Amino acid sequence: MKIRELTPGHHAQPPPSRHRGSGRAYALGFAFWLGATLAAFAFVLHGSIRLSEREFDEYAAGVHIHLRDKLHANEAVLYGFASFLGAIGEGDGARASARTYGHSVLHSYPHIHMLLVVRKVARRDLAGYTAGLRSGALPDFEVRESAARGERARQAAGDKADYYPIVLMVPETPASAELYGLDIDSLDELKDALQRSEREGTPVSSAPFPLLDGDLAYVVFRPVIGNFRTIARRPEGMASTVSYALLVVRTADLLPPPGALAAEVRHRAERHAEAATAAPLFDLPARPASALERLLLPELHSEWRIDSFSQPLRLSLQRQMRLHEIQPSTLALAGMASLLSLAMLIVFLRSRERQRVAAEAKRRTIEHLALHDALTGLPNRFLLLGHLERASSLAQRHDMKVGVLFLDLDGFKPVNDRLGHPVGDLVLQEVARRLQHCVRDCDTASRFGGDEFVVLLSEIWKAEDARKVAEKILQALAEPIAIGDGHAPVRISTSIGIAIFPDCGTDATALIDAADQAMYCAKAAGPGHFAFAGSAADAAPAAARSTAPSTA
Incomplete structure (x- = not known):
């Protein structure tokens, strides 16, 4: 989408x-x-x-x-x-x-x-x-x-x-x-x-x-x-x-x-x-x-x-x-x-x-409001699930793969508590904007809730395609975010868990859960890492990569 x-x-x-x-x-x-x-x-x-x-x-x-x-x-x-x-x-x-x-x-x-x-x-x-x-x-x-x-x-x-x-x-x-x-x-x-x-x-x-x-x-x-x-x-x-x-x-x-x-x-x-x-x-x-x-x-x-x-x-x-x-x-x-x-x-x-x-x-x-996030304008979890079901059916018919990237922002809570909710909202909106620039028109970047985002990659042929998008996202979110009003730019990072259809599951709930578990594995390695879930890790030679910046 x-x-x-x-x-x-x-x-x-x-x-x-x-x-x-x-x-x-x-x-x-x-x-x-x-x-x-x-x-x-x-x-x-x-x-x-x-x-x-x-x-x-x-x-x-x-x-x-x-x-x-x-x-x-x-x-x-x-x-x-x-x-x-x-x-x-x-x-x-x-x-x-x-x-x-x-x-x-x-x-x-x-x-x-x-x-x-x-x-x-x-x-x-x-x-x-x-x-x-x-x-x-x-x-x-x-x-x-x-x-x-x-x-x-x-x-x-x-x-x-x-x-x-x-x-x-x-x-x-x-x-x-x-x-x-x-x-x-x-x-x-x-x-x-x-x-x-x-x-x-x-x-x-x-x-x-x-x-x-x-x-x-x-x-x-x-x-x-x-x-x-x-x-x-x-x-x-x-x-x-x-x-x-x-x-x-x-x-x-x-x-x-x-x-x-x-x-x-x-x-x-x-x-x-x-x-x-x-x-x-x-x-x-x-x-x-x-x-x-x-x-x-x-x-x-x-x-x-x-x-x-x-x-x-x-x-x-x-x-x-x-x-x-x-x-x-x-x-x-x-x-x-x-x-x-x-x-x-x-x-x-x-x-x-x-x-x-x-x-x-x-x-x-x-x-639109029923299917999109009111703050960022990204598709919400309900619209995401519908897109994921359709992408899975299409991939199954054409022997392709689907990638699900579960993102959890690192260091967002201290920024939100120290600078206030308005600044937190600006940060979430900027994250949404950068995510859209990292994906194709046929992919879906959605806000799953709080500081969690899910990216759906449709029509991919191998896990390596998902790795490239994850690296691109890590690099995009590592750039400082200007918030104005005399405040210094904000630096955040994200942890990404990656699940691949059909390797990690064949239904939407299983894929999201697998990507969520992989995200915790990446977060355990430190900020700015990504990890593959289950057997998908075997298809990716480097299981995790760190791009962790220093936070303001």
Whole structure:
């Protein structure tokens, strides 16, 4: 065992070691903090998401109500307009009344783009009907078919059973005046809705189609039932569909005003009775979100179905949640709490580590004191016996020897009695220091009690090795010991008994007893001698040597 060099008054202390469990404690503490921090931020994020969902649901409900009210208003306006047309009959006065009514309606419902009246005219009545309009309000009236899309010119109507020309429009502008006489039945976008309305006698909306200016629009048809004068002229006395009231709506006008639209929301509406591939009434894209927002935050969806009789729609709203929607005050509070908890955790872990190190140092100190001499710091007899047992077992396995040197100081008691115990203690400490310099790292120098010391020599091959160490010890202890305070240096010597394993015994007690008896033999020869025990003396040619100094 390697013994650290001692200075007077100090003990050999093992250095404190870092417990591997402290690293695990730091890792577990940090993992707990990280989990708690993530949970706190997840809670904040969850609250922000719930708030965004509520706000989005409120916005979506507002858009739905806005759109639903406009669709219901369309049906109500068209019903009133058709009823009014059926009641006033025909003629220039009726036309003026219808135009006045239409303007008042458009003023109240500005989202309606235009009101039209389409007259159903049989082929046999076409010439007379055209002549009647030319003689009145429409001198240039002529029934025409639609040309190719994008061309403003119209072509003469072909030969067919019935025609559906436009005979009234509100409002009327120079550009829209060209629509007079246009046969609705020749427009592919409107033909199906017209035929269905005539067949079912109910209001029907067309698929969306682009106007000449490029805006998307759709038309709602409603049959107009002839008034009582028309019925009276019919031989059967039954009502008949004589014309249609048309309501034209730009799809963009169904949305709330631009200032009320959320730029981060995608607005899409389509007729839910049509195939999914049909063109939507409107599809207003949202402002693009960042890749990080799409990765971390959810996309909110809301879908509504509006069961309008003539305009059944499916409204879809989508909004990608944005980073700025996370509540900044709550996020800042969570961040501050996280940093504070981290600081407290570090302080706590460091305090526990200091306590652990102190407890470990105290434990090691107690353990050291239990196995070492308090004055010299050398191993005591209990630790010596353990080392001797291990050295003996090792020597037996490898066919080596072990030397036990029992030392008893000569002339120590007079020094202790004359100069006092403090000086005696200094002498014992200096003896311990010199003994350590005389042995190898694998050897053990111990204090056995009082002024007795035992040196254990491990891994030696012959008794001569022990003789050399004994001579070295005698020479080292023969040097005077300076004690200061004006006192002359102290000179002492020692008597050494040497026992060899396995020659003198195979257990620790037998070896120490043999070395003790040999020490008395050396002491009988005078101070500063050493002697071998038993058969070991035969292996050493010179059994004893004197290095006795003169004592102060």
